[in-house]
Amino acid sequence: MSDFASRHVGPRGQDRELMLGSVKVRDLDALVARAMPNVISTPPSAKKLPSAATEAEVAAELTEIAANNTIRTSMIGQGFYDTETPAVIRRCVLENPSWYTAYTPYQPEISQGRLEALLNFQTMVSELTAMDIAGASLLDESTAAAEAIALAARTTKRQRIAVDEDLFAQTRAVIETRCHGLDIEIVPVRVDSALDLEGCAGLLVQYPGATGRMMTAAQYRGLADSIHRAGGLFIMVADLLACSIVTPPGELGADIAAGTAQRFGVPMGGGGPHAGYIACQEKLKRNLPGRIVGVSRDSQGNPAYRLALQTREQHIRREKATSNICTAQSLLAIMASMYAVYHGPTGLRSIAERVHGQARALACNLSSLGVRIRYTRFFDTITASVPNKAEVIRAALLEENITVFLVDSDTLRISTDECTKDETRVSVVRAFSRVIEGTNELVDMDQFSLGEEIRRSSDFLPQATFHRYHSETEMMRYMHRLAEKDYALDRGMIPLGSCTMKLNAAVEVSAISYSGFARIHPFAPESDRLGYRRLTQDLEAWLAEITGYDSVSLQPNAGSQGEFAGLLAIRRYHDSKGEKGRRICLIPASAHGTNAASAVMAGFRVVVVKTAKDGSIDLSDLTQKIEDFSGQIGAIMLTYPSTHGTFEPQVVEVTDLVHAAGGQVYIDGANLNALVGYARPGAFGGDVSHLNLHKTFAIPHGGGGPGVGPVAAKSHLAPFLPGFPGGSRHDWPGSGAVSSAPYGSASILPISWAYIRLLGLEGLREATATAVLAANYVAARLEPSIPVLYRGPGGFVGHECILDVRPLKEKYGVTVDDVAKRLIDYGFHAPTMSFPVAGTLMVEPTESESLEELDRFCDAMESIAEEASRVGSEWPADDNPLQGAPHTAHSLLVGGWDHPYSQEVAAYPDALIARKKGRDPEYVHRLIESKYWVPVGRIDAPWGDRNLQCSCPPPEAFED
Ligand SMILES: *Cc1c(COP(=O)(O)O)cnc(C)c1O
Numbered sequence: 022m023s024d025f026a027s028r029h030v031g032p033r034g035q036d037r038e039l040m041l042g043s044v045k046v047r048d049l050d051a052l053v054a055r056a057m058p059n060v061i062s063t064p065p066s067a068k069k070l071p072s073a074a075t076e077a078e079v080a081a082e083l084t085e086i087a088a089n090n091t092i093r094t095s096m097i098g099q100g101f102y103d104t105e106t107p108a109v110i111r112r113c114v115l116e117n118p119s120w121y122t123a124y125t126p127y128q129p130e131i132s133q134g135r136l137e138a139l140l141n142f143q144t145m146v147s148e149l150t151a152m153d154i155a156g157a158s159l160l161d162e163s164t165a166a167a168e169a170i171a172l173a174a175r176t177t178k179r180q181r182i183a184v185d186e187d188l189f190a191q192t193r194a195v196i197e198t199r200c201h202g203l204d205i206e207i208v209p210v211r212v213d214s215a216l217d218l219e220g221c222a223g224l225l226v227q228y229p230g231a232t233g234r235m236m237t238a239a240q241y242r243g244l245a246d247s248i249h250r251a252g253g254l255f256i257m258v259a260d261l262l263a264c265s266i267v268t269p270p271g272e273l274g275a276d277i278a279a280g281t282a283q284r285f286g287v288p289m290g291g292g293g294p295h296a297g298y299i300a301c302q303e304k305l306k307r308n309l310p311g312r313i314v315g316v317s318r319d320s321q322g323n324p325a326y327r328l329a330l331q332t333r334e335q336h337i338r339r340e341k342a343t344s345n346i347c348t349a350q351s352l353l354a355i356m357a358s359m360y361a362v363y364h365g366p367t368g369l370r371s372i373a374e375r376v377h378g379q380a381r382a383l384a385c386n387l388s389s390l391g392v393r394i395r396y397t398r399f400f401d402t403i404t405a406s407v408p409n410k411a412e413v414i415r416a417a418l419l420e421e422n423i424t425v426f427l428v429d430s431d432t433l434r435i436s437t438d439e440c441t442k443d444e445t446r447v448s449v450v451r452a453f454s455r456v457i458e459g460t461n462e463l464v465d466m467d468q469f470s471l472g473e474e475i476r477r478s479s480d481f482l483p484q485a486t487f488h489r490y491h492s493e494t495e496m497m498r499y500m501h502r503l504a505e506k507d508y509a510l511d512r513g514m515i516p517l518g519s520c521t522m523k524l525n526a527a528v529e530v531s532a533i534s535y536s537g538f539a540r541i542h543p544f545a546p547e548s549d550r551l552g553y554r555r556l557t558q559d560l561e562a563w564l565a566e567i568t569g570y571d572s573v574s575l576q577p578n579a580g581s582q583g584e585f586a587g588l589l590a591i592r593r594y595h596d597s598k599g600e601k602g603r604r605i606c607l608i609p610a611s612a613h614g615t616n617a618a619s620a621v622m623a624g625f626r627v628v629v630v631k632t633a634k635d636g637s638i639d640l641s642d643l644t645q646k647i648e649d650f651s652g653q654i655g656a657i658m659l660t661y662p663s664t665h666g667t668f669e670p671q672v673v674e675v676t677d678l679v680h681a682a683g684g685q686v687y688i689d690g691a692n693l694n695a696l697v698g699y700a701r702p703g704a705f706g707g708d709v710s711h712l713n714l715h716k717t718f719a720i721p722h723g724g725g726g727p728g729v730g731p732v733a734a735k736s737h738l739a740p741f742l743p744g745f746p747g748g749s750r751h752d753w754p755g756s757g758a759v760s761s762a763p764y765g766s767a768s769i770l771p772i773s774w775a776y777i778r779l780l781g782l783e784g785l786r787e788a789t790a791t792a793v794l795a796a797n798y799v800a801a802r803l804e805p806s807i808p809v810l811y812r813g814p815g816g817f818v819g820h821e822c823i824l825d826v827r828p829l830k831e832k833y834g835v836t837v838d839d840v841a842k843r844l845i846d847y848g849f850h851a852p853t854m855s856f857p858v859a860g861t862l863m864v865e866p867t868e869s870e871s872l873e874e875l876d877r878f879c880d881a882m883e884s885i886a887e888e889a890s891r892v893g894s895e896w897p898a899d900d901n902p903l904q905g906a907p908h909t910a911h912s913l914l915v916g917g918w919d920h921p922y923s924q925e926v927a928a929y930p931d932a933l934i935a936r937k938k939g940r941d942p943e944y945v946h947r948l949i950e951s952k953y954w955v956p957v958g959r960i961d962a963p964w965g966d967r968n969l970q971c972s973c974p975p976p977e978a979f980e981d
Pocket residue numbers: 346347348519520579580581582613615616660664689691692713728730
């Protein structure tokens with residue numbers, strides 16, 4: 022074992038032997054050989070992958086790569102701005118495993134900390150934009166703008182959208198890609214000329230415009246009136262920081278506001294990840310895309326948070342979902358919300374004034390040199406007219422270590438930000454004056470004024486949370502208090518099937534804070550981004566080798582976005598062959614919700630293929646569907662190993678059938694952790710796949726994001742992979758942009774780079790085989806008490822297994838929810854619930870968990886099954902440890918205890934069972950002293966949906 026593999030992989034030495042023995046195989050390779058069908062087994066070449074390096078070597082290499090990025094003062098703007106991440110937030114959130122290793126808050130009782138932080142984010146967004154309701158983050162500004170359009174189209178049932186031309190190029194590009202998928206026609210407009218909005222779902226304007234220009238508030242209200250008269254919605258893509266000093270969208274007649282929270286303390290990071298946001302008026306809330314946190318109440322009647330209105334989302338609504346979003350940008354939304362908590366409204370206002378003041382002063386300085394400033398009303402961006410001199414001036418600025426945005430040979434755009442200093446401005450003026458024959462006119466600063474008319478007069482963020490934590494001590498404690506409430510990987514295993522919650526090693530995640538990776542603008546000159554170039558080239562090549570494909574795009578910033586990009590590539594490929602009728606996408610009944618939602622976004626019609634009794638794809642149904650839709654099959658989307666956790670031997674047969682019918686094969690790579698190093702989807706029939714770097718390749722889950730969902734394809738689809746405006750890699754617009762930056766969430770790519778570099782091919786194989794071993798060990802140990810629903814060849818499961826707890830319901834009335842909540846009392850995060858089979862639990866232990874932790878989990882599950890058997894006989898159905906779970910300390914201590922089970926059974930069931938099993942007393946003691954105390958009782962989700970509240974609750978909500 023390489024140095025690092027022995028740290029990354031949990032079971033070792035004798036433990037591993039014991040596990041192998043319990044599943045009756047000789048060694049890891051023998052296990053994989055028996056579990057995995059021969060036909061798919063095609064390992065990658067060791068020559069094309071790096072050999073394993075030590076942690077110290079990898080840290081040194083990453084430092085060197087980061088140093089190949091040249092960090093200058095960025096005044097490029099265009100949606101990405103330098104910002105000061107308060108050190109207390111960087112240290113206590115970004116670099117703190119309690120925050121970054123948490124999972125999406127689907128189990129709300131153990132997620133109250135991050136739910137509160139996300140609720141703060143929603144409050145911050147709805148207050149700054151003056152909109153009724155905001156979601157808990159989207160992927161980035163450009164996709165948020167596209168989601169806003171889809172929302173408008175869905176609401177008005179119209180297929181045209183008017184889009185103002187003063188828009189960032191990347192936002193326009195993503196809108197074009199998304200509208201192409203949904204067959205929405207884009208009507209380009211100029212809001213300062215006559216508008217024809219007939220039949221439009223909405224009018225989208227950027228606020229301020231890409232040129233920096235702002236109009237008057239009256240003009241914006243006039244636009245709102247025009248589109249409302251035409252029966253459409255007014256969408257403003259608004260700068261959140263600007264909103265603290267200019268009239269917010271909600272006061273200008275906007276129905277939807279969208280954008281990014283990047284400049285709230287989240288580094289540019291070469292393009293991402295950052296939290297996109299969307300907010301809307303009350304009437305649109307049921308159509309809002311993405312997750313929303315809402316306030317509900319727990320079993321004691323106390324306020325408690327949980328995800329609201331989930332029936333809009335892909336995991337429930339599938340092809341009828343409001344979007345395909347699953348992983349979003351939770352960690353970045355949390356950082357941005359903490360930035361607002363730390364600065365409060367007064368701080369935000371003063372930062373915005375400073376940014377604006379610097380821009381105004383710069384406009385004055387440049388005009389006194391004789392430079393014409395194109396628009397006089399701006400927030401932070403000035404457009405300088407410099408006929409024929411733009412390139413020379415840009416070069417002069419580069420000598421001052423400043424980068425700006427070159428519009429054309431006559432025009433430059435310069436943006437100020439939180440980090441702009443007086444000296445920065447002096448350097449800019451110096452560079453200009455080296456090129457421009459300086460006049461020295463006296464300039465009246467007042468000519469560059471926002472004007473009182475558009476200044477914000479309303480207050481915002483009155484909520485106590487945004488006023489309470491302004492000293493560092495208070496702030497540190499607030500973030501600690503929230504983290505303390507949550508269950509993340511730093512407490513114990515998170516056995517979520519399909520989510521691959523493996524180790525996110527410290528050495529891997531450290532690199533994201535290196536300034537060489539963090540402080541660089543995605544549109545910085547190519548020669549300044551050499552470090553990123555090396556990193557992305559390596560990663561593309563390695564992932565291509567691992568997956569067996571020819572070409573990889575790192576642009577998609579979540580698995581869902583990789584799916585969309587891959588399906589769009591299929592559609593464009595068919596179109597390029599004149600086969601526009603191939604619009605059917607076959608999807609097995611057990612598929613992940615994003616599959617169906619993405620297929621619809623890419624313009625496909627979803628046709629579901631049945632599941633056979635053994636959990637595999639029903640081949641006769643597949644044949645029938647192929648016949649029924651002869652000549653129309655565009656694609657099939659398969660997950661491999663299937664979401665049932667098994668290696669289906671007939672996968673090659675399935676891909677052959679679809680290919681023979683003229684369709685393309687999309688293999689969802691979310692389960693790649695069962696294949697890496699042994700089998701490659703591109704080699705067993707796939708034409709295209711997405712991977713989830715935040716599952717298989719060690720990027721932490723961040724409490725619901727960030728993620729990276731690279732899309733990998735065979736050469737015939739490669740020309741249709743994502744492109745980027747101005748990019749050289751793929752022809753534009755032959756393919757389309759799917760995110761705000763050419764390499765999407767570039768700054769977290771070092772994590773996956775490091776993961777592969779640390780393990781090398783041998784280590785990767787060991788990780789895969791151990792993940793399969795761990796799942797088979799759990800399946801073998803639990804089989805006598807809780808049946809495993811599906812098994813593949815040789816009776817083996819893949820890297821996960823479905824535990825069938827439905828008999829507990831039939832026999833004793835104990836639901837899957839009861840089991841999941843009771844696991845909290847045992848100190849566990851529940852496995853994936855009711856996916857892909859309702860009423861069951863899907864367990865994915867990953868390679869990183871030790872035998873001791875796997876046994877602790879199995880002990881808990883066995884004990885819960887035993888507890889269930891006592892319900893109805895020993896304990897009443899409405900008063901037992903399962904139905905009462907999870908138990909808070911408060912409920913045990915205050916107001917007396919009158920249940921038919923003891924407090925000890927309620928709170929320390931793990932220690933009781935360990936003692937009974939004769940485990941070592943030190944271990945029992947450890948369970949007791951490190952007990953995880955859940956902060957709230959079981960949460961009533963429907964109540965919260967009926968009484969929807971999605972911003973910080975008022976103090977009265979906490980009254981007894
Ligand atoms: C996680 C997952 C996805 C979606 O990935 P996101 O990054 O969350 O968008 C798709 N398919 C499967 C099988 C998954 O497990």
